[in-house]
Amino acid sequence: MTTRNSTAEPAPLGVAVVGAGYWGPNLIRNFRGSPAWDLVAVCDLDTERASAVVGARSGVLVTDDLAEVLGRDDVHAVAIATPARSHRPIAEAALAAGKHVLVEKPLADSVAAGEAMVEAARAAGLVLMADHTFCYTPVVRKIRELVTTGQLGEILFVDSVRINLGLVQPDVDVFWDLAPHDLSVLDHILPDGLRPLGVSAQGADPIGAGKPCVGYLSLPLTGGALAHVHVNWLSPTKIRQMVIGGSERTLVWDDLNPQQRLSVFDRGVDLVQQTVDSADRRTASISYRLGDTWAPALPEREALAEMVAEFAAAIHEDRPPATDGAAGLRVLAVLEAAATSLRANGAQVQVAAPAPTLELIR
């Protein structure tokens, strides 16, 4: 997705990063290191913090004035790394100023806000990209390839665990903080994107933080498959693992094992035949495959470097990026449905279909 035109490399695009807190410095480092980009400015209300990130002896503009940034002609794009509730106003201002926009996950703090952003970008003919960073890791790209080429067969189940001792966020719960990672990966690798038949959510706030700190999502998929996500801020042991069971093969992505991040098991359970006996009970005849395990070699590339390259490529090629606004909206739709399910004691709720126009832009 990051093909480069080697015959005539376009001139670097100017970019400004808004927000120099937790995630901004990562964006800053990668825009700086990319031949496709020229980091022009960093904008943060705390200019001292922004200056420290930019470093001494630097010609990058540091300012707390968004209008100043948006007024510059050498800024072609804006990357937003601020709290989720401010994504919409900043994005709308940037789009209004004719800038392409990259937004840290989640795209917005509600489906409605996200839809407004997507519509604004569509109307302006500008690129709106969700920074679903994990989708640009070598491991997720390989997983997508394995799924797309049918090597797993049909998806039977997905189990994703993302737990560690995490920073209890002031503004969002554990679902909105962590699950966008799992959901954006699911959206990226499932053949039809993330379109569950429903959402059930279980949450707990055993420390009295005022919001769920432990959470589980169940997402029934078409064909009887089930996806499940476990997010947890309170676990002192860190686990980041996704198991994707397929009818042909099953893969395990263990993100904390850099020596073997991805394992593909040619092993599984097959339903050989199914009979119905006199008492009308179905009896399945099961067979097991106990084959080899295979760990594909993965290139060592930084996901964010791929992501900023894709942002530039989408702009140059005037096309939606691999993780576009619609992808961001599908993630938001599940998060909102989960919040509804939580209030209903875990009952399964429908996921709102995105507005029709949104689908068109994909």
Added chain:
Amino acid sequence: MTTRNSTAEPAPLGVAVVGAGYWGPNLIRNFRGSPAWDLVAVCDLDTERASAVVGARSGVLVTDDLAEVLGRDDVHAVAIATPARSHRPIAEAALAAGKHVLVEKPLADSVAAGEAMVEAARAAGLVLMADHTFCYTPVVRKIRELVTTGQLGEILFVDSVRINLGLVQPDVDVFWDLAPHDLSVLDHILPDGLRPLGVSAQGADPIGAGKPCVGYLSLPLTGGALAHVHVNWLSPTKIRQMVIGGSERTLVWDDLNPQQRLSVFDRGVDLVQQTVDSADRRTASISYRLGDTWAPALPEREALAEMVAEFAAAIHEDRPPATDGAAGLRVLAVLEAAATSLRANGAQVQVAAPAPTLELIR
């Protein structure tokens, strides 16, 4: 729980094992190796299989006639390792013949059947024990000690995962097959036993086996805590891990890591204070403890050896064993509630309170 009277070791008790299939041989080996027991007979419809388990040059009786076994005076106890639906009739026959009874998990195939067994044992004044094997492992005994002595503080969450490529069972689903392990451990270590406020279950049968092969249980506990269990027959990667988060410490039991099966983390999240601002929003002030990890030394003992010793001790001391019929019933009650929740699309359902008399015998 296995104190032995060293001054006057009682004579070995005679035992018969009914069922020489998957689990029976383990019981046979442990009864044979125990000084508290004399293995008198093995009863199985397939006597050839039973003979092979007993081995050549052996004086142990092998028979397919349960009545013959129950008629012997040198048989004081019967251990049942047959499919769950036959537990009740065999147990009732054994109790009627004056034999103490040990039953493989689950205690029965329904709460009603289990209640009948418990009542029959109570009426006969005989020991009825559930073979909740994991409760007799050194690691679970240590966990129980850590919880009981308050070293974890209050329980905040429990997350248990038990997945592997398992034998799809002909008669039971993945909940009834695997979850009794997790539930019996929970029952054993939670201060009040397994008494969740409700049960929500999510299941999937993506291979068309006619029963759930992937399952999730959510069990809200008193005080805002949440227990969650993931059982899965379709995973080629094997995980057996339980995380128990406490207000003081959190422990991780990784049963597949014999070099460090149990880790206790002096690490966690504390709610320091909580304020309510002018907009009536609660703001929690959070602090983190990043302390050491401690892995207690665990003795190397076989759980089943401890379990058969406890069975003998309970008989000699005329007391309920550590995992008595009531413990078995609490597990059954959750399994039945889970089945109800499954039929209700995952809605949370109440767990039936056990019959009052059952509580009395504990």
Added chain:
Amino acid sequence: MTTRNSTAEPAPLGVAVVGAGYWGPNLIRNFRGSPAWDLVAVCDLDTERASAVVGARSGVLVTDDLAEVLGRDDVHAVAIATPARSHRPIAEAALAAGKHVLVEKPLADSVAAGEAMVEAARAAGLVLMADHTFCYTPVVRKIRELVTTGQLGEILFVDSVRINLGLVQPDVDVFWDLAPHDLSVLDHILPDGLRPLGVSAQGADPIGAGKPCVGYLSLPLTGGALAHVHVNWLSPTKIRQMVIGGSERTLVWDDLNPQQRLSVFDRGVDLVQQTVDSADRRTASISYRLGDTWAPALPEREALAEMVAEFAAAIHEDRPPATDGAAGLRVLAVLEAAATSLRANGAQVQVAAPAPTLELIR
């Protein structure tokens, strides 16, 4: 190596196990469980210990009288699991009585004793087998297959680590206790068996036990390859790992990882070309292969069951077993050379060539 004649299964052979201490019970269990064998007797000076191993209600003879065992016609073979210094006299007595002999590793406590045993077996036309258990594990059989079929290419290096908190043995040092495992595996998998060009040994006795408790062996092999073995009784962390580097692929055997005991890496360093510059310095042009990793499925079989089956097969087929006396001698020759090197401060010493006749019997 354990082919069975399914058309006419021979009658079980009678076997007596001598020694019911640490290793004997494992042999007893496997002979008992094998259709090829009938466990007739267990002989140990401590008959109480032997009786406990055999168990109650058993018809297996327990005795402390070796002559009684050797005098029985229904004993066709003797398995020796006693301290190494007694291997020779017991084996010679058994062979003199016309019994086939299996000997726990190491074959004997000296090359001379081992040679006498091999010669006695040859003269009597009886099978003498070394219980090199690891050679019968599924993983080592797979490794041997990978090496033999050339999938690793030429062997470049072997690094074997076998460390844990071990029982400091009263009669042998750490080399004689642990290294026979590594050396017998090397003998089994190297194309020409274990025939190093020399042996250098480094040892330490930092606790004053009177013998090395930590040891390292360097074994240069033909073609510039190097094998190295680390054995250690004092390590609280347990490692059992062998890396076998080949010109085509490299494998890692991690015996403590049952989920992926064997990994084959299609990864390595290639010497593309080598030039000599004007200053007469050689410059190597190196390339790297960064291919996939592959973990072959391994059957789950107990090595000792395979080993006792091979013992029976060798007797029935009148052929040397896969781990014959000559294999045992090659291991002893390295151990003796290591002892010489230790006394010479680690200097490299030659390995004594085995007596010519010994080679013939292979």
Added chain:
Amino acid sequence: MTTRNSTAEPAPLGVAVVGAGYWGPNLIRNFRGSPAWDLVAVCDLDTERASAVVGARSGVLVTDDLAEVLGRDDVHAVAIATPARSHRPIAEAALAAGKHVLVEKPLADSVAAGEAMVEAARAAGLVLMADHTFCYTPVVRKIRELVTTGQLGEILFVDSVRINLGLVQPDVDVFWDLAPHDLSVLDHILPDGLRPLGVSAQGADPIGAGKPCVGYLSLPLTGGALAHVHVNWLSPTKIRQMVIGGSERTLVWDDLNPQQRLSVFDRGVDLVQQTVDSADRRTASISYRLGDTWAPALPEREALAEMVAEFAAAIHEDRPPATDGAAGLRVLAVLEAAATSLRANGAQVQVAAPAPTLELIR
């Protein structure tokens, strides 16, 4: 070792980094991020590479002219990250220009060159520091603390493994490339520094690279202890583990396990008493401690950030840094002795005592 004077933070020192290849960028990043330093210049023959590392919109001087750098008054110190053979001339030029000097490991390509550098710094009254990076990691600092405070007791053995698929270096063998890490750590944590009684080295060049690619070092220490180092460029599996066995406790440092990098085992072997029997054989009575394991919490700090802070502190406080030139020399002395041992087929050789004056400066 990085105490900062909080009352009057000194002005940042100007530093120039020489060499922008493999290691230089890491130094550049850390000098840039340190409040104690001002990165003034980067010097590399390949100025395009250096410019790319420095990045666009930067005011840092990039040049290929070392003299220009050394002539600047705002450069107080020079950090050398070039091939080892060039360390001496660059360091001598920098010292002659009155600059403090930091040198990437190894300090030099020979003991003689290193001694000249140390003497030059001593004569000029300037700081000469070896970039023994691992000594500044939180884990090594904790290990040093555990050893120094006697928590391990006496050191019995050290086993260090550092293997992976490494870049075969054009100018140095695997000992000079990798072992400086292990040796500098040993020097840092052993109570008297790295002063082995001898060195035995075993090496292999099975790919014909013209230099050892697989290597083993045995370093007998005073008191019967033994240190051993395994370095290997050809292993596709990566291991970085050091076991330090002590009479009281033993620790395992597994650098590839960020979740539990350091484990302290209260477990070991004790020699309770030793008797001499009538046959004049010594018999040791051994006991085992099987205590808990403890994993101390380690702060998350980047070693290089600590290292550059220590460099600044040593300059301000006019004292030798924690890893001074003498430490670098002790490492070089072992490497040279290893080379001699290699040529002598692994025979044990003495380590040259450093020149007397060198000791004084410590």
